[in-house]
Amino acid sequence: MTAPGADPLVWYQSAPGTRAAAPVRPAGARRRAVGVTLGAAFLLTVLGAPLGLLWAAIAPDTPVLKTAEGAIYAQPAPEQPIAADGWFSLLGLGFGVLAAIALWFLLRRWRGPVGLVAGVLGGLGAAVVAWQLGRRIGLSTFHRLLETAPNGQAFTKPADLRAGGLEWLVVPYGNLLLPAFGAAVAYTLLAGWSRWPSLRPEPDLEGAWPQAGPAAGEGFSSGPGDRPAR
Template identity: 70%
Template sequence: MAVFGAAVLVMGVLGAPLGWLWAAVAPATPVIKSGDGAVYGQAQPEQPIAADGWFSLLGLGFGVLAALAVWILLRRHRGPVGLVVAVAGGFAAALVAWQVGRRIGLAGYQRLLDTVPDGTRFSKPVDLRSGGIELFLGVLPVPYGNLLLPAFAAAVTYTLLAGWSRWPSLRPEPEPDAAWLAAYPSSQPPLSAGEVSSGPVEATPAPPAAPEPPAPGAAEPPRG
């Protein structure tokens, strides 16, 4: 369990640079200070949609890489447990990336919102519109939307790797010949059709030779 918890923790920590990358590549949304707060600087801004799109793409890529890492590094634990680790790690990374990315520049945005006069234009940091966490029945937090995409990508990738594995146990297994030799080190493996053995072959006793004819002039045995 310690190995699985450490793997999920590592993937969760990697969500921090993922969130920084999201904040760096996604465009900020222009807003205007008004009496009720900040309103969009454009009638139909595309920046919030672009922020969701960038988060989705980065999350999908992270989920694929996370599944590959779990498959390779935790090869002894391949199977349902590895799948759970990959999915949990993908979701942990997405949650950290969302919180880290949306907080980059948030303090400066709040300061401008509180201090600048109405009509001033500035930018709002990235955030998710089609993903996040809702409270079910006001108590249970439930994630939704593109916040689940890294976990989804990890689950699909890990399942495909398991389906394409040539080993029934999903773990590397020794070749049949090597396993046979390990079990019977003093013997040779069975020969296949048309194969000639290179080991020693037990000699077959030769049939008895026929008696030689008597030499010319030799005395004949007495005849009774």
């Protein structure tokens, strides 16, 4: 029995097999949250390197012709630049969704704003890294042919983005935003479908209800001949 006005679930914090949550100072908790957010965002940014390599391998190069004024498209309206933008958009959106799922399961303790902010910042960083790395693969060969090739020679230009880039050298726009967008949408949907209000697994109160030992003569009544419980 508990005293009048006492928390009826206070026994759970000291019940055998359970572990009460240790008090955490707000300042320390905020520092750890910021550290986890920046660490996860940095890891996602680094993963933008393989994303850029994959994009450079899939996106087609654009055929060009060397002229006295420079390189021009070999075709009046080439489809390769559009395909490069499309592949980057699809890969970036998929990267963001996978990043949100990974953050949701790997950072269970920090589910909520920490995972969401980490996914958005990491998606933006990964997009910039993937774009800058992917567009530079084969770029030195293109510049060398542009300087040394005779007029009329055909070669290819590496894939680049036309629907995305950086404004003021720091602000991404266009399809560079898709990884962050995919991460934000996927993480928000996971949070909306969570069956726990705190977004983290909570203890099962029914399974943790304390059972009285038979030696103590205590228990719940299960039949007409049983001794009534307290």
